[in-house]
Amino acid sequence: MKVEQIYTSCLAEAAYYIHSNGEAAIIDPLRETAPYLERAERDHVKIKYIFLTHFHADFVSGHVDLAKKTGAQIVFGPGAKGDFDFYNGKDNEEFPVGDGIIKLLHTPGHTLESSTYLLIDKNKKDQCIFTGDTLFIGDVGRPDLAVKQGELTEKDLAKHLFHSLRDKIMPLPNDVIVYPNHGAGSACGKNMSKETFDTLGHQKEVNYALRADMTEAEFVKEVLTGLSKPPQYFSKNVMMNKGVNPEFDSIISQGTEALIFDFVSKKQKEGVLILDVRSQADFTKEHIAGSIFIGLNGQFAPWVGALIKDINQPIILICPEGKEEEAVKRLSRIGYDNAIGYLKGGVQTWKDNGGATDFIESISPEEFEAISEKEGGKINVLDVRKPGEYDSEHLINATNEPLDYLNENISNLDKDKTYYVHCAGGYRSVIFESIAKAAGIHHIIDVKEGFGGIKNKTKLDRKEFVCPSTLV
Incomplete structure (x- = not known):
């Protein structure tokens, strides 16, 4: 049997294509x-x-689109409920695929229906497991996403996960390959490795959650410690995955329609969001006034999901030429299906027709250092990285305003103050600045290259965090 991991970096997501003797199975397919x-x-x-x-x-x-096009049977684990035709598999049930077998192991914990699929070859040897969000490389799935009011707590799910790992996964042979659904960068765990597969034996040695002598209480405490608030779109995607959604092909057709200036100008006045997906350098140089930036060259889809609260928000795109379909596809992967087209000719068309444009002042780390020294360090510096990044090391005079929480915290910003904004490398800061500008906060200056550039090219004072103890 042949296994191919199809890894999508911008979502840190892995789907799997398995085939043998004329038959194939897909595990955890993306939208397209x-x-x-x-x-x-x-x-x-x-x-x-x-x-x-x-x-x-x-x-x-x-899964629903793919089943329609192929006649394949959709399979979920025990207890799953959805608005489409699928088969509820049973614990230890076997599904023949070519010369091999895919065996369902019910492994609740991340969610109640969570299941791991064990691939067994024609010689009855256990080859690999597709663990979804039950077991990652270096981590396990967070048990707080499927909490139900009055029914389940995150501690309940963590206990389920503890027993799933020890009763179903850890007894498997050490040479079994672990193929998870996510890698580093996903918000579905907190400490995932950049590696996208490993042997189970090695994970038993290095993954904190698989420590042989760990008690249930220790596991629950450690798994629940340090979890960040899940992005707001997560619960919406769950509901979409339980239903029947618009066909992907129709979403692409609608979103890649070339629009003229008059239509886009009218729609902007009606509240349609203009989303600029070009590079941060292009956006800072000039952009349509009131548009926001989330570039295709970064973690595009997760930031859209975190920052655009209305999953049904009508969106018009400003794209690099030829990137229209990619932008619509990546929006649809997280359920933002209401892209209504792109402005043909982009910012230049907007200018040629008298539309208002704006820019973001951008300075180098060296210029930032000179300004800071001239003002005796008495400038307003916003570090928009995650709290953990900030705690690790930050500028002495910087305030942490994480991009993740900008919508909730934008009232913290004073329209009369000038802010110098940086992230780690220059991508997130421009997203932050674009949203701030759209909200009427215009005295804002971007520090190019972010904290990395400041650290490597200046001598500005920094504070490092020293961890007093380590959880064992």
Whole structure:
């Protein structure tokens, strides 16, 4: 049997394509069906099953579309409930695929229906496990996303997860390969490795959650410690994954329509969001007044999901030429299906028709250092990195205003003050500044290259955090 991991870096998500002797199975597909259909056509195989490890929170899956196009059976673990046709698999149930078997292991904890799929070859040898969000490389899935008011607490789910790992996964052979649904950068865990697969034996040695002598109480405490607030779109994606959504092809068709200036200008006045997905350098130089920036060259979809609260928000795109379809596709992966097109000719068309533009003043780390020294350090510096990054090391006079919480905290900013804004490398700061400007905060200056540039190119005073103790 052949296994291919299809890894999507901007979501830190892994789907899987497995085929053997004319039959194939897909595990945890993304919204778009083309990657799986193309592989099946290339290998002259029929997609027989679409396995879901759980109802995903951080992306919208393409299982319903894929099933319609292939006739494949959708399979979820025990207890799953959805508004489409699927099969509720049973614990230890086996599904033949070509010369091998995919065995469902019910592993609740991340969610109640969470399941791990064990691939067994024709010689009855356990080859690999597809663990979804139950077990990551270096971490385990967070148990706080499926909490139900009056029914389950995060501690209840953490206890389920403890026993799932020890009763179902850890007894498997050490040479079994672990294939998770996510890698570093995903908000579905807190300490994931940059590696996207490993042996189970090595994970037993290095993954804190698989420590052999760990008690249930220790596991619960450690798994729940340090969890950040989940992005606001997670619960919305779960609901979409339980329902039937617009077909991906129709979303692409609508979102890639070329629009003229008069239409875009009218829609902006009606409250349609103009989303600029070019590079941060292009945006700071000149952009449509009132538009916001989230560039395709960074963690585009997660930041859209974190910062654009209305998942049904109508969006008009400003794109680099030829990137329109990519932008719409990446929006749809997290359920933002209401892109209504892109402005043909972009910012230049807007200017040519008399539309107002704006810019963000941008300075180098060296210029920032000179200004800081001239003002005796008495300037307003906003560090928009995550709290953990800030705690690790930051400028002495910087205030932490994480981009993640900008919508909730924007009232903290004073329209009469001038702010110098930086992140780690220059991407998140421009997102922050664009939203602030759209909210009427205009005295804002971007520090290019972020904290990395400041650290490497200046001698400004910094404070490092020293951890007093380590959880064991």
